[in-house]
Amino acid sequence: xxxxxxxxxxxxxxxxxxxxxxxxxxxxxxxxxxxxxxxxxxxxxxxxxxxxxxxxxxxxxxxxxxxxxxxxxxxxxxxxxxxxxxxxxxxxxxxxxxxxxxxxxxxxxxxxxxxxxxxxxxxxxxxxxxxxxxxxxxxxxxxxxxxxxxxxxxxxxxxxxxxxxxxxxxxxxxxxxxxxxxxxxxxxxxxxxxxxxxxxxxxxxxxxxxxxxxxxxxxxxxxxxxxxxxxxxxxxxxxxxxxxxxxxxxxxxxxxxxxxxxxxxxxxxxxxxxxxxxxxxxxxxxxxxxxxxxxxxxxxxxxxxxxxxxxxxxxxxxxxxxxxxxxxxxxxxxxxxxxxxxxxxxxxxxxxxxxxxxxxxxxxxxxxxxxxxxxxxxxxxxxxxxxxxxxxxxxxxxxxxxxxxxxxxxxxxxxxxxxxxxxxxxxxxxxxxxxxxxxxxxxxxxxxxxxxxxxxxxxxxxxxxxxxxxxxxxxxxxxxxxxxxxxxxxxxxxxxxxxxxxxxxxxxxxxxxxxxxxxxxxxxxxxxxxxxxxxxxxxxxxxxxxxxxxxxxxxxxxxxxxxxxxxxxxxxxxxxxxxxxxxxxxxxxxxxxxxxxxxxxxxxxxxxxxxxxxxxxxxxxxxxxxxxxxxxxxxxxxxxxxxxxxxxxxxxxxxxxxxxxxxxxxxxxxxxxxxxxxxxxxxxxxxxxxxxxxxxxxxxxxxxxxxxxxxxxxxxxxxxxxxxxxxxxxxxxxxxxxxxxxxxxxxxxxxxxxxxxxxxxxxxxxxxxxxxxxxxxxxxxxxxxxxxxxxxxxxxxxxxxxxxxxxxx
Numbered sequence: 001x002x003x004x005x006x007x008x009x010x011x012x013x014x015x016x017x018x019x020x021x022x023x024x025x026x027x028x029x030x031x032x033x034x035x036x037x038x039x040x041x042x043x044x045x046x047x048x049x050x051x052x053x054x055x056x057x058x059x060x061x062x063x064x065x066x067x068x069x070x071x072x073x074x075x076x077x078x079x080x081x082x083x084x085x086x087x088x089x090x091x092x093x094x095x096x097x098x099x100x101x102x103x104x105x106x107x108x109x110x111x112x113x114x115x116x117x118x119x120x121x122x123x124x125x126x127x128x129x130x131x132x133x134x135x136x137x138x139x140x141x142x143x144x145x146x147x148x149x150x151x152x153x154x155x156x157x158x159x160x161x162x163x164x165x166x167x168x169x170x171x172x173x174x175x176x177x178x179x180x181x182x183x184x185x186x187x188x189x190x191x192x193x194x195x196x197x198x199x200x201x202x203x204x205x206x207x208x209x210x211x212x213x214x215x216x217x218x219x220x221x222x223x224x225x226x227x228x229x230x231x232x233x234x235x236x237x238x239x240x241x242x243x244x245x246x247x248x249x250x251x252x253x254x255x256x257x258x259x260x261x262x263x264x265x266x267x268x269x270x271x272x273x274x275x276x277x278x279x280x281x282x283x284x285x286x287x288x289x290x291x292x293x294x295x296x297x298x299x300x301x302x303x304x305x306x307x308x309x310x311x312x313x314x315x316x317x318x319x320x321x322x323x324x325x326x327x328x329x330x331x332x333x334x335x336x337x338x339x340x341x342x343x344x345x346x347x348x349x350x351x352x353x354x355x356x357x358x359x360x361x362x363x364x365x366x367x368x369x370x371x372x373x374x375x376x377x378x379x380x381x382x383x384x385x386x387x388x389x390x391x392x393x394x395x396x397x398x399x400x401x402x403x404x405x406x407x408x409x410x411x412x413x414x415x416x417x418x419x420x421x422x423x424x425x426x427x428x429x430x431x432x433x434x435x436x437x438x439x440x441x442x443x444x445x446x447x448x449x450x451x452x453x454x455x456x457x458x459x460x461x462x463x464x465x466x467x468x469x470x471x472x473x474x475x476x477x478x479x480x481x482x483x484x485x486x487x488x489x490x491x492x493x494x495x496x497x498x499x500x501x502x503x504x505x506x507x508x509x510x511x512x513x514x515x516x517x518x519x520x521x522x523x524x525x526x527x528x529x530x531x532x533x534x535x536x537x538x539x540x541x542x543x544x545x546x547x548x549x550x551x552x553x554x555x556x557x558x559x560x561x562x563x564x565x566x567x568x569x570x571x572x573x574x575x576x577x578x579x580x581x582x583x584x585x586x587x588x589x590x591x592x593x594x595x596x597x598x599x600x601x602x603x604x605x606x607x608x609x610x611x612x613x614x615x616x617x618x619x620x621x622x623x624x625x626x627x628x629x630x631x632x633x634x635x636x637x638x639x640x641x642x643x644x645x646x647x648x649x650x651x652x653x654x655x656x657x658x659x660x661x662x663x664x665x666x667x668x669x670x671x672x673x674x675x676x677x678x679x680x681x682x683x684x685x686x687x688x689x690x691x692x693x694x695x696x697x698x699x700x701x702x703x704x705x706x707x708x709x710x711x712x713x714x715x716x717x718x719x720x721x722x723x724x725x726x727x728x729x730x731x732x733x734x735x736x737x738x739x740x741x742x743x744x745x746x747x748x749x750x751x752x753x754x755x756x757x758x759x760x761x762x763x764x765x766x767x768x769x770x771x772x773x774x775x776x777x778x779x780x781x782x783x784x785x786x787x788x789x790x791x792x793x794x795x796x797x798x799x800x801x802x803x804x805x806x807x808x809x
Contacts, residue, residue, distance in 0.1 A: 021069075021070050021759055022070065023068055023070055023098060024068065024098070025045070025064075025068050025073070025075070025092065026246075027099050028102075029102045030061055030102075031104065032104060032127055033105075033437040033443045034370070034372050034373060034437055035435070038079060040056055041077055042054055043056070043057070043063045043075060044075065044078070047074065053065060060316070061316070068098075070093060070758040071091075071702065072089055072655075074653075077102065079104060081440070083105045085104060088592065088653050089651065089657075093763040094761055094762055095758070095761065095763030095807070096249045096251070097244060097247065099244060106437075107440060108441065108497050124218045124220075125218055126218050127445075128507065130529065131222070131223055131542040131598065132160075132222040132223055132600070133219070133221075135219075136219055144706070145692075145708035145751060146708050146769060146771050148802055149210075149211050150169055150207040150211075151209060151217070151219075151238070152170070152171050152203060152207060158221070159645035160222075160645045160663050160665070161686075166748075168623070169207060170622065171203065172681045173234040174663075174665060176681070177623070177679075177681070178202050178203055179202055180231060180232045180622070181202040185324075186322070186380070187431035188378050188380045188429040188430070188449070189449070190382055191358055191425065191427070192204065192384065194208055195300070195326055195356065198386065199423055200553060200554065200621060201622045205300065206282075208324065210260070212306075213276055214239065215240060216239065218235075219237070220234055222580045222600055223544050225493055225505070225507060225528075226491040226507030226544075227491050227507075228509075229489035229524070230487065230547070231546060232546045232547070240320070242320070243275050244274060245265075246269065247265060251263075251807065252807050254805050255805065256803055257802065261279055262276075262278045264277070274309070277306070278306045282303065301328065302326065302328035303328075305324070305326075306322075306324045306325075308323075309322070313367065317366055319364070320364045320366075322361065323359075323360065325357075328355065331354075332346040332354075334349070334350060335351050335393055335412050335415060337409070339405055339408055351415060352388065353388065355386075358383070359382065360383075362381070364377070364378045374434070376432070377431065377432045380429045380430075381428050383425070384423075384424070384427075388420075390417070391417050392416055393415060394413040394415070394416065418461065419462075421458060422457065425454075426454045427454075428451065428453075429451045430449070430450045431448075440497070441496055441497040442494070443495045445492070446491070448488065448490040449488075452485075454484045455480050456482050457479070457480040458479055459477045466726055475561065477559050477561070477629070478553070478557060485514045487512065487513045487514075489511050491508065492507060493508075502531045503529070504529055510523060510524060511524065516555075517572075518572055521577070526545075529541045535587070539585055540584040540586075543581045545577065546578045547578070550573055554573075569631055570632075570633050573608050573634070573635060575606065576618065576635070578602055579602065581600060592653045595646075596647040596648075596649070601640075601641070604640065605637075607619060609670075609671045610633060611631070611634050611672065613671075614631070615736070615738035616630060616671055617679075618633075618637075619639050620679055636672055637672065639667070639668065640667075641666070641667045643664055644663070647660070652692075657692055659689075661687070661688045663685065663686040667679045678716040679716070680717070683714060683746075685712065686710075686712040687710070688708065689709045691708075692752075701755070701757050701758070702755070703754070704754040704755075704756075705751075705753050706751070706752045708749070712746045713745055714743035716739040717739065717741055718738045719741070720782060721733060721734045748772050749774050750772065752769045755767070762807070763808045764806070766805050767803060767804055768801060769801070770799070775798045777798065
């Protein structure tokens, strides 16, 4: 208690202090390919262009600029023979040091002349990426209105990317299923990193990933380099940062999404080892009590945490131990809700108890072997669990068969269990990569990604027979006892500058899964070309073959509960394939203004569809809270996606920025009935406009006001099959008319304000994110209800204020 009082007193004193706050910017600069420390890099602080403040890196590639005024700063890094780096949006706070770990790319030298090129904020860190790739920073996840500090919601602002649902953070890339998105952390593939995750999906209501411990990371939307396998839609390649290895720093935050704390600092100042620890606990119950609409009367509960311990080695290497985990629970008790209560997270005819857990831990080893060779390896283990129980509501009804309502609640006759399942997915992962460079022109990268997966599951279900009003006998649909299989993905990729302005990237990847004899893609070629033109223009092209397996749980679906191979509808289904073709053009219209245009075509084949003639396709999966229960599948489906994307971006300078993206696209699929239909996600168009302006006051306080407008075409659906919906107690669409109807266009306007106060060694931040400030009722789904007509329309979240208060010291 004394320590808390002391902290509070110090905070009050700091708020009335008058000293001009300053902070230190420091970091380390290495060669992009070899990761070897670069000596003699000039670091210039450009806050005064006439007299920039500068320093140079030492023998370890480290630099330090002290007494930097708080606020946004511009830094320029130069070294003879390397491409210049320009960072024009570095946020300096009094409460914590700004630590930058940067990679410089060697420039081409011809005829004894160095060709000077500039690498700017937003360019992908991956040296093999040619098109459809972007680096994003932690600052971007907080800057964009409506992003709530989450990478997935932030990425939905990029061209060709849409959010799937107001209640979830799935992302739809170029009309592809969200389940086609690959999440990687430190080089290994990871389970769905979201609370309340459902098998076969890549999103959820709230992310477990906290931006407090992320480093700059890459996001890919098509034609990925060869190192990325088992994905057809997109890649989040996340990187972790190290804790401050010179001084202890702390942070605390209270807000709509939870109460959290962060601590970092040196384990040993002599060895430069460090720690970084965070923890968060949800407090949505408080806002539910205050009458804020969180989408359902059921109050979600969740918690997550992270830890990383980094130990430097000789010659620029290091070993890091890290772990991340989260747990989430929600009890949706329809039996206790009023008839008018909104419930977008579950079905309306039962009480539902759901828990999910995710844990991931690993060790990462990085080591420059010499000035031209770098080796990295990550060994990790992860576990992902979903546990659910459902109790069906038997309602009292009047003589006409209508449910009785008393005191605005259904009159319950009885509650009886109808569903009990638990899935556990454990994965042991190894990712290795070796980079070798030959001068400034050529770079070779080889590696292998390997996973061993063990799946344990049971699922028992029974349904209501409405003719007799009795429950059917229990039947077991999953009965897997630590079933295991292996996935291997070796790759090789080579980048070479044909001339000083033309770069070629070629690669080969392969994917093998021991789940069945059909899950093998021996050769997947990848290629990309980049041609820099005069007047700061660039043309790019890339293509590649990509493959992806089914979600693990589908292989073990066994509705007949027998050991026969033909009793598993998906057991022998092979890989889905997709050819990507992307061409792009970019031009710097001004010093900080960029125009980017891309056109793309994706040909999908060997898509899993049902053997019997139907409209089913796996391309419509992965964007909800339900699993799939297919009939027997085969690789006979098709799909095609094509479109054009435009991006106009003004990088943060002169205290403002804006981002405008527009996409026009078409996404179709063909089921086993041979009919071409719109995919569920074929909205036809997407438009985003973001703007932010920062006002500074005496170099100590700042006010940032931002806004975002989103408009997309509506999702596709069809008339419901009422009889089948009644039998299954969920919405079943009429097969022949699947995706013949479209919901109304989706529109949303968000506003974000952030007020920051910097004092000596202390920063206070207050932010309010007004999501859907106009309260637009977007219709995005149908749901089953326990009374006629059995199906109703569901509107997504209305106006939602998301705020937080944070202190760093």
